[in-house]
Each structure stands twice: as C-alpha cells, then as structure tokens.
Amino acid sequence: MKITDIITALDLKVISGHNGLTNDITGGYVSDLLSDVMGNAKEGQIWITLQTHQNIIAVASLKDISAIIIVKGFVPEADTIEKSNIENIPVLSTELDTFNVTGRLFELLKKE
Amino acid sequence: MRFLRADLHIHTVLSPCGDLDMSPVNIVSEAALMGLNIIGITDHNTTRHCELINRLAAEKGIFVMQGAEVTTKEEVHCLAFFENTDALKKFQVFLDINLPDIINDPEKFGYQVQVDEDENIVYEEKKLLINAISKSFEETEAFIHGLNGLFIPAHINRSKNSIYSQLGFLPDNMKADAIEVSRTTTPEQFAVDHPEIKEFPLIRCSDAHYTGDIGAVFTVFYINEPSFAEIRLALKGENGRKIILE
Numbered sequence: 001m002k003i004t005d006i007i008t009a010l011d012l013k014v015i016s017g018h019n020g021l022t023n024d025i026t027g028g029y030v031s032d033l034l035s036d037v038m039g040n041a042k043e044g045q046i047w048i049t050l051q052t053h054q055n056i057i058a059v060a061s062l063k064d065i066s067a068i069i070i071v072k073g074f075v076p077e078a079d080t081i082e083k084s085n086i087e088n089i090p091v092l093s094t095e096l097d098t099f100n101v102t103g104r105l106f107e108l109l110k111k112e
Numbered sequence: 113m114r115f116l117r118a119d120l121h122i123h124t125v126l127s128p129c130g131d132l133d134m135s136p137v138n139i140v141s142e143a144a145l146m147g148l149n150i151i152g153i154t155d156h157n158t159t160r161h162c163e164l165i166n167r168l169a170a171e172k173g174i175f176v177m178q179g180a181e182v183t184t185k186e187e188v189h190c191l192a193f194f195e196n197t198d199a200l201k202k203f204q205v206f207l208d209i210n211l212p213d214i215i216n217d218p219e220k221f222g223y224q225v226q227v228d229e230d231e232n233i234v235y236e237e238k239k240l241l242i243n244a245i246s247k248s249f250e251e252t253e254a255f256i257h258g259l260n261g262l263f264i265p266a267h268i269n270r271s272k273n274s275i276y277s278q279l280g281f282l283p284d285n286m287k288a289d290a291i292e293v294s295r296t297t298t299p300e301q302f303a304v305d306h307p308e309i310k311e312f313p314l315i316r317c318s319d320a321h322y323t324g325d326i327g328a329v330f331t332v333f334y335i336n337e338p339s340f341a342e343i344r345l346a347l348k349g350e351n352g353r354k355i356i357l358e
Contacts, residue, residue: 036279053186053248055279077248079284 001025001112003067003090006046009108010094010101012069017090024067026065027109030102034059041065048102052076057083057091065089069105070096115356116338119143119330120177121191121266121292121317126163126220126246128242131322135231136165138323146327150338152317154175154191156241157211159204160226163197168229175338180207181266182256183242184249191264191292192256195340199259200223206255210245249279255288262344263287267294267319268309269302282308290315290347295329299357313347313355332356355357 003021007014027045031037032051041047043064049056050071053086057080060068067090070076076084076091084091094101123130143151151174153162162178169176178200179193204350215238216224226235247255256263265287268274268291275282290313293302299314315331335342335353345353 013141035277038280053279053283054250055281055283058284059280077250079250098214 001109003046003092006067006105007092010096010104012092012094015070015076015084015091015093017067017084017088019085020067020088020090023090025066025109028102028105029065030098031098037065038062046105048098048105050074051096052080054079054083056080057087057089060089061087067092069094069101071096071101113334113336113352116149116333116335116344117147117327117330118152118177118195118333119146119148119318119320119327120150120151120264120315121154121181121319122151122326123181123319123321124153124155124165126158126161126224126226126237126241127155127321128216128218128224129321130155130222132223134321135227135321136161136168137229137231139165139326140168140172140174142323142326143169143174148174148327148330150175150177150333150343151326152179152191152193154179154181156181157183157207157245158237158241159194159200159207159241160237162200164229170342177262177340177343179203181275182207182252183244184246184252184332185247186249186278187244187273188234188249188275188278190249190252191262191266192252193262193264193340194259195261199261202259203256203261206247207245208249209251211239211241212243212246214240214243218242225256249275257287262289262340262347264290264292264315265290266292269293288312289344291342292317295320313349315347315355 029041125134166176224237318328320326331345
C-alpha cells in the first residue's frame, strides 16, 4: 500500500517530508522508545509514536522506515521537520491516540 | 589550586523516591563524614530543598551546587545547576508551570516533603514530581542555558531515563556542559565503550536516594576554590582547571 492511500483512508495531515510520500508501506510498528524501534522495526514499515524529537528521523532513516505517524495532534519540533524534509521521510499527524489509529491502520493493511 | 571531591547528584526526602532519612541535616552530616567538599542537590523536578541545604552545608565548609534533576518530555533525566538564587527561583517557576497537574499518591510513590533544620515538615508537594515536564530535551536545555546554568544529562549508561534509552543516541548539536555516568561504570570505561561522547566531559555521581549512598562515588575537580564558576571552568578544561578521573 502507498502512503498516500493511508493518508486518505485515515485522514492524516502531512507535516513534512513530502518527497517521500510515494514510499510503499509493508506493515507497521508501534513504540515510543527509540532504542526499541532501532532494535525491532523493519524496513518499509510505518511507525506510530508520540515522540516528536529530532532523533525519530534519524532512527527512521537508519531502519528505512517509510513514514512516521505522530499521534494525539502532537506537533514535532522545528528541527524534526527540517530533518524529515532532508531525509524525505514523511511525518504525518493524527488527532487520534495510538490505540485508535493503530486499530484502523491494522484493519486497512489486513484488507490487502 | 586544590583537589576537591564532588558528588553532584543527591536526592532529598522531597523526591518521592528519596528515603525519609534524607533530610537536609542528615545529608550535610553524611557529606562531611564522607569527606565531600562539594555536593549537588538534585531532587526530581524541584529545587525547594536547595536553599536550606546550602545554608547548613556552608556552616560545615561544604559548597552546594543548587539545582534539580529535571525530567524532559522524552523522559530523559538531566541535571540542572544554577549560580544564584534568582536563577534558581526562575527555574522553579519553569518547573511549576511545566509539570503536569497530577497529584502524588504517597502510598504508591512515596512522600514529597520539605523539612526545616529541625526536621519538621514545612511543606508537602502535591504534584507528583517524578512525571515528565511538558518541555523537550532541547527546550529544557535552552531554558537552563538562558539562565546561565549548567545542563548535564544524567546517568547516560542506565537503561532507564537516559539519553540512550529514551532518544537512542546523542542528538545532533547537543549543548551539554557535561554528561553524568552512574556508579555502575567509570568515565574511563564509558569513554572507551562510547567513543561518540569524547567531546563531552564526564562526571560520575552517586544519585544517592539513601544516606549510605552519599559520596559512594564522586568526581574530583582540580580547581582554585569550590565555586560555580570554578566548576564551570573545570568542565570546560580551561585555565588549568580540570576533572581528575579516579
């Protein structure tokens, strides 16, 4: 599934990293501990987190994560947005909490 | 110039996890017993015990670095120290504003009491102090440096509430005055294991929550006199001032 399809289906807001929107999504990973994501996330996954710190982009880049969804309407820091645009890793935003956005994404990917 | 022993990470009874024996009087007595010349008072997200400990310690010839152990939004623990009462008070306001309004349950988390020199309770902090404030690691750093304070990410080698556990690795352009390691490693060993930290001075502190832990490990400063300005110079390694590794 394309990121753009997920954006439409889950009504996500694109904050930054527009050049990466054509990336494919192979699955998802949910965690707020960056060391855990570094150890366990897989290439091509979309990552759902409440973290907004600039290090999320470095972790996503390291693990070839396709995009990041930030929950609960949290706003990423300016340096996070800047790095997202440099790395072409989309940062997406939802007003939903992690439980609800993950449930919807899971249903969506299950249909594939 | 003198070699002075410093333990810059000590909690008091005001921290919920601080033992009830960690009163200002007891902390100062124990620090004197352990031969410490400098102590740092670093309760979780509060500075309210600094002033009294500063006064009591001065009577015993111990210099106090006044500050707190602040929990950033990402739940990274960082030591903050300030040179004067004005800056310390401004930082307390910053903490009061940014700590969430979640009430402590002393039965679950421990008592958060401020006591006087006769160990009478004079204040009880209602808000749970071990929560994270609403400011990011960088916002917290900028505020501390705006008050001309020292910003020292705490116990970086620990698997909880450290830069590595919460943020994975050192953030780009991190403006830390030093990095603290806990007693389970030494600065020498840590520098070997983590060459990426070589641009930062390392200090080692006890993170004492019990009187028996005070001074269990310490950092030796080679400085002219025990003062904030001299410690800042030692962290920078300027004018012959330096940190002596154990």
